[in-house]
Amino acid sequence: MAEHTGETRNEQLTRNIGELLQELRVAQAGVQILFGFLLSVVFTDRFHDASGFEKSLHLSAVALAVAATALLTAPAAWHRLLFRTGSRERILTVGNRLVLVGLVCLAFAITSTVALIAKVVYGEIAMIVLAALCVLLFGILWFVMPLRIHRATGGQPTGPPR
DSSP states (O other): OOOOSSOOOOHHHHHHHHHHHHHHHHHHHHHHHHHHHHHHHHTHHHHSOHHHHHHHHHHHHHHHHHHHHHHHHHHHHHHTTTTTTHHHHHHHHHHHHHHHHHHHHHHHHHHHHHHHHHHHHHHHHHHHHHHHHHHHHIIIIIIIIHHHHHHHHHOOSSOOOO
């Protein structure tokens, strides 16, 4: 069932773009804090003593944070570059997909960071347990629950309004 807001198609697209950009502000703050932390770690004395596995896990977290940053900022950049070109619907459709992939990258970047900290502080078992808990937490809260809500509400469309 389509959303009935009394808006014109253009007003609805404008509102949806604004909502998407506002949601990105929330996610981007987390990415920036995580990325800053990950960048500072390599300049500590303890990092130089880290094992090859720990350094690889750190680099993976950095790469995932970079991917999350690129994916989560792309819709804002597109909006600026394509402003007033009649591309709002395409920005919403592709932007929605980019944000979802960006959130997956962010979840794995955070999980990798937590796993790295757990490994350094408590060892391999703690790393495995905490990484599994992080994956479950993000998976359930960010993906499983929204899909269940979507099904419970009759499977209404979740993409940009048609």
